[in-house]
Amino acid sequence: MFISTAYAQAAGAAPGGGMESLMSLAPLVLIFVVFYFLLIRPQQKKMKEHRAMLGALRRGDRVVTGGGIIGTVVKVGTEEDVTVEIAEGVRVRVMRGTITNVLAKTEPAKAEVETKK
Secondary structure (H helix, E strand, O other), X not given: OHXXXXXXXXXXXXXXXXXXXXXXXXXXXXXXHHHHHHHHHXXXXXXXXXXXHHHOOOOOOEEEEOOOOEEEEEEEOOOOXXXXXXXXXXXXXXXXXHEEXXXXXXXXXXXXXXXXX
């Protein structure tokens, strides 16, 4: 007896309900837009800034690794690794991606040497 009632309710859908289906889809679209502006876009911006920071690493920069180790960049190796001195005479190779922060940047070397007049 209950099954026939359920089928009867489903069969009563109006043929011209395009606007109703569009309105039922609107909350999903709104949720996606909110997620994009609150979560996805700021994360992409943060990743872009991190990539730019890693690309600008130079010898002499003081950095913090993902493990919390503070050191000075001694050698910028390949695109993937950097040699960091964490104590006198103690140098370790770390992956570039594990560097989380640059504490102090070195001044870029001057291209021309100024002479005294």
